[in-house]
Amino acid sequence: MIPPRFDISPDQIARVVATFYAAVRQHPGLGPVFAAHVTDWPAHEEKIARFWRNAILHERVYDGNPLAAHRDAGNVRPPMFEVWLGLFDSVLKLELPAEAAAQWSALAHRIGAGLRYGLLDNDRPGPPSLR
Numbered sequence: 001m002i003p004p005r006f007d008i009s010p011d012q013i014a015r016v017v018a019t020f021y022a023a024v025r026q027h028p029g030l031g032p033v034f035a036a037h038v039t040d041w042p043a044h045e046e047k048i049a050r051f052w053r054n055a056i057l058h059e060r061v062y063d064g065n066p067l068a069a070h071r072d073a074g075n076v077r078p079p080m081f082e083v084w085l086g087l088f089d090s091v092l093k094l095e096l097p098a099e100a101a102a103q104w105s106a107l108a109h110r111i112g113a114g115l116r117y118g119l120l121d122n123d124r125p126g127p128p129s130l131r
Helices: 010-026 030-035 041-057 068-074 081-095 098-123
Strands: none
Touching: 010 030, 010 041, 010 081, 030 081, 041 098, 068 098, 081 098
16 A cells, blocks of 8 residues: 555545635636536535545545546636646645645645646647647
């Protein structure tokens, strides 16, 4: 069994996810982007909590494809990740001890960078750049 990346409980993960999405729904820039796709917030939050339990605790409870989901949304743009991560960081600092918040933030920023990079070609017409 692979040990967790850092010390955090499933309940803490669920609380961070719920607090974050409550903030997202109120955010003038992110709220409409999510509202265009999420009709069942509890189900969405549970799915994202499973994503984080998989990423942090190495539980095999998530089988989605985040890059495909963000690409398929059609209204997610690379610059949104900076806003998303800023909001996420503020929730982490509010909800968690400093060390766990910093470790989760670092992981979220790495994942966010990968997603942002994966969306870059969506902003250009024509075939993707292979450079």
